[in-house]
Amino acid sequence: xxxxxxxxxxxxxxxxxxxxxxxxxxxxxxxxxxxxxxxxxxxxxxxxxxxxxxxxxxxxxxxxxxxxxxxxxxxxxxxxxxxxxxxxxxxxxxxxxxxxxxxxxxxxxxxxxxxxxxxxxxxxxxxxxxxxxxxxxxxxxxxxxxxxxxxxxxxxxxxxxxxxxxxxxxxxxxxxxxxxxxxxxxxxxxxxxxxxxxxxxxxxxxxxxxxxxxxxxxxxxxxxxxxxxxxxxxxxxxxxxxxxxxxxxxxxxxxxxxxxxxxxxxxxxxxxxxxxxxxxxxxxxxxxxxxxxxxxxxxxxxxxxxxxxxxxxxxxxxxxxxxxxxxxxxxxxxxxxxxxxxxxxxxxxxxxxxxxxxxxxxxxxxxxxxxxxxxxxxxxxxxxxxxxxxxxxxxxxxxxxxxxxxxxxxxxxxxxxxxxxxxxxxxxxxxxxxxxxxxxxxxxxxxxxxxxxxxxxxxxxxxxxxxxxxxxxxxxxxxxxxxxxxxxxxxxxxxxxxxx
Numbered sequence: 251x252x253x254x255x256x257x258x259x260x261x262x263x264x265x266x267x268x269x270x271x272x273x274x275x276x277x278x279x280x281x282x283x284x285x286x287x288x289x290x291x292x293x294x295x296x297x298x299x300x301x302x303x304x305x306x307x308x309x310x311x312x313x314x315x316x317x318x319x320x321x322x323x324x325x326x327x328x329x330x331x332x333x334x335x336x337x338x339x340x341x342x343x344x345x346x347x348x349x350x351x352x353x354x355x356x357x358x359x360x361x362x363x364x365x366x367x368x369x370x371x372x373x374x375x376x377x378x379x380x381x382x383x384x385x386x387x388x389x390x391x392x393x394x395x396x397x398x399x400x401x402x403x404x405x406x407x408x409x410x411x412x413x414x415x416x417x418x419x420x421x422x423x424x425x426x427x428x429x430x431x432x433x434x435x436x437x438x439x440x441x442x443x444x445x446x447x448x449x450x451x452x453x454x455x456x457x458x459x460x461x462x463x464x465x466x467x468x469x470x471x472x473x474x475x476x477x478x479x480x481x482x483x484x485x486x487x488x489x490x491x492x493x494x495x496x497x498x499x500x501x502x503x504x505x506x507x508x509x510x511x512x513x514x515x516x517x518x519x520x521x522x523x524x525x526x527x528x529x530x531x532x533x534x535x536x537x538x539x540x541x542x543x544x545x546x547x548x549x550x551x552x553x554x555x556x557x558x559x560x561x562x563x564x565x566x567x568x569x570x571x572x573x574x575x576x577x578x579x580x581x582x583x584x585x586x587x588x589x590x591x592x593x594x595x596x597x598x599x600x601x602x603x604x605x606x607x608x609x610x611x612x613x614x615x616x617x618x619x620x621x622x623x624x625x626x627x628x629x630x631x632x633x634x635x636x637x638x639x640x641x642x643x644x645x646x647x648x649x650x651x652x653x654x655x656x657x658x659x660x661x662x663x664x665x666x667x668x669x670x671x672x673x674x675x676x677x678x679x680x681x682x683x684x685x686x687x688x689x690x691x692x693x694x695x696x697x698x699x700x701x702x703x704x705x706x707x708x709x710x711x712x713x714x715x716x717x718x719x720x721x722x723x724x725x726x727x728x729x730x731x732x733x734x735x736x737x738x739x740x741x742x743x744x745x746x747x748x749x750x
Contacts, residue, residue, distance in 0.1 A: 270548045273297045275750070276541050278528050279557030281309030282736060283728030285495040286341070286743040287555045288521070291750070292502040299549060300499055301526040301541070303560075307496050309729070310696050311736075313489030316591050318690040322641045323487045324589055324652060326694040329629065330481040330488065331736035338491075338740050339482060345494040348485040352634045358602045359388060360623065360679055361428040361609035365602060368433070371472050374451050375433035376417060377425065378469035385429070393424030397465070405462040412705060413450060414442025420464040432607035436627045438734055439583035440660040440702035441610075449703040449733050485637045488736070496522050523547075531564040539723060553750045557728035557743075559701070562714065565724065570717035577710040579701030579730060585658035588672040589631075591690040595649035596682045600633035606679050610659065624667070625655040625675040650689070653680075660702055666693070703733060725750055 277288045280302030288300045306312070310327040330352070331338045339349045359368045359375075366387045371378040377385045380397035389397065400420045409419045413434055417426040431442055438445055447455055457467030484490050503521040530542035531554070539554040541547075556565055562576035606628045631652040632639040642650055655672045658664040667675075669691040677684045701707055711731055718726050725746045732742035 270540075270550050271299070272550050273299050274551060275299075275553035275555065276301065276539065276549050276551045277555040277557065278541070278561050279728060280304075280307035280496075280522065280524075281557060281728055281739075282311055282492070282495075283309075283732065283739045283743045284555070284557040285492060285499065286740050287557060287725070287727055287747045288499045289495050290744050290747050291553070291555075292499055292521075296553070298499060298502065298521055299551075300522050301528060301543065302522070302524050303527040303558075305524050307522060307524070308489065308492035311489055311492050312694070313487050313493075314692055314694070316589075316690040316692060318591060319642065319645050322638070322645050323489070324631065324638070324654075324692070325487045325489055326587060326589065326692060327696065328488050328736060329631070329635075329654075330483045331740075333480055333482050333737075335737055335741055337744060338736050341740055342484055342491060345491070345498070347490055347494060350483050350485050350635070350637055352481060352483060352604055353600075353636055355600055355603040355633060357604055358606040359429065359432045359609070360606050361388070361432060365606065365679065365681070367603065368607070369429065371469070372429070372433075373454060373468045373471055374413070374437075375425075375430040376421070376451075376454075376464060376468050377429065378465055378472055380421065380425075380465055388428050389424040393422060393428070396422030397425050400463050400465050403463075405459065408458070408464070410447060410455060412443050413445040413447050416447055416458075416464070417442065420458075428609055432609045432627075435610070435659070436607040436656075438702060439585060439626075439658060440704075444660065444702045444704050446703045446705040446708045449708050483635055483637075491736075528561050528564065531561070531568070533568050537722065551723075553723050553725075555725045555727065555747060555750070557726070559728075559730040562726070565718075566714075569714070569721050569724070574714060574717040575710070577707060577714050577730070579707060580704070582701050583658045583660040583662075584664045585656060585696040586664055586667055587654060587656055587692075587694045587696070588667050588669065589652060589654045589692040589694075590669065590672055590676065590684075590688055591646075592651045592653055592673075592676075592684055592687045593649060593689050594651055594682060594684055594687045597630065597633070597651045597653075597680065598649065600630060601682065602628075602630065602680050604634040605629040608679070623675045623678050624671070625657055625679070626659060627656040628676060628679050629654045629656075630680070646689075653684075666695070669693075701730060719749075723750065 274296035275291045275298045277284050277300040288298045291298045312326045313323050314326045342349050357368045369377045369384045381394050386394050409415045417430050457470050458464050461467045500522045527544040529544045532540040534540055538550045541549045559579045566576040608626050653676050657667050669688055673684045673688050718724050727743040727746040729739050732738045
């Protein structure tokens with residue numbers, strides 16, 4: 251981060267620095283990682299201040315509502331979490347929220363200009379049985395013939411550099427482009443060749459080396475996975491987690507704002523402080539962390555939790571022997587989400603299950619007719635979440651649906667989609683003409699904050715995290731460290747701050 255710009259030849263004008271606040275812990279960053287870290291520390295009885303540079307907390311978790319249905323909440327960011335582990339479900343229950351399962355409908359894929367149900371037994375689109383009927387529908391007999399070689403190729407015929415290279419080396423191009431690309435690239439907003447295998451598919455490499463086959467490795471992982479849906483949601487939307495966590499942290503300040511150790515001249519009557527850009531981090535002679543903000547704030551604390559890569563360079567001089575390099579994340583993809591409120595009784599039958607993942611258009615045959623689809627994913631939200639379908643039906647009557655489309659791939663300029671374009675894409679994907687069915691829409695942009703988990707970046711993060719682990723009173727967490735997904739971020743944040 252940098253100080254505010256100032257005219258050349260003149261010194262930067264700093265706001266007057268307020269007297270130092272002495273608290274038990276400072277958390278920098280108000281995304282899910284920061285909120286969970288702050289909440290966990292508050293639960294240990296510590297006085298916590300959470301600093302967020304923007305005007306809202308939650309990161310890519312946010313809620314909203316249509317003007318036409320103001321009392322029906324919808325997620326404008328993350329809308330589910332992976333069912334692996336119990337960290338998110340336990341946290342939600344602790345906060346008084348109800349965890350729900352999606353309706354038992356399949357997900358679909360869209361590649362080479364056509365739609366098909368995604369194979370039921372797979373990991374990130376990698377099939378466990380290459381000749382299964384649902385796999386054959388997606389990749390055709392030529393793809394099946396190539397993918398089946400995975401069962402007889404020797405173990406050393408594999409390139410594990412990244413997820414794309416590994417999949418192609420074992421199962422061939424069609425599996426990579428028509429099955430794995432829609433799923434993995436859709437989840438991580440990055441091409442397959444930029445995804446570190448161990449990060450995006452924990453346990454997959456170990457299973458492959460044990461079974462000497464990628465598809466058999468997937469089969470063993472699936473056999474060990476618990477039965478039921480792979481994802482969960484929250485009644486009322488995932489964004490309810492953000493509101494509950496922020497509320498608990500803010501409420502904790504009521505117990506300590508009158509302490510004589512806390513200066514009363516600044517915005518200290520809340521533990522969650524917005525528009526507080528951190529511009530400096532130092533260590534006092536007694537080892538305390540000193541955090542300075544652009545607004546002139548100065549906090550001292552024995553504990554500092556950094557949940558955003560933007561602040562990593564500020565703490566790097568104090569990590570280890572001072573020579574460790576802060577990770578330099580590549581900018582992630584800019585993502586636009588268009589949420590449509592549609593009057594379309596034809597969607598009552600959920601013609602494409604709970605939603606669709608779209609392969610990049612380069613796999614589309616040149617002679618294939620039909621409109622190109624720019625969206626990378628579609629979620630039929632009212633088909634996926636029974637709680638939302640019920641609330642929409644109660645508020646708007648039968649035949650009204652919520653459909654969400656996602657736009658934005660790494661390395662490509664993302665032109666903001668219009669509601670008309672989103673309706674055309676939804677029509678092509680769902681097989682129903684929806685161009686004149688839009689009653690309302692919501693448009694949300696997410697700037698490329700989450701870096702793609704490339705092998706080089708994950709190595710830098712691991713080295714930095716190891717050095718931080720030997721630095722008293724310092725912890726780093728958040729999606730830039732833990733990886734994509736609420737399940738990974740929540741569990742990592744809880745475990746990390748426990749050591750403080």
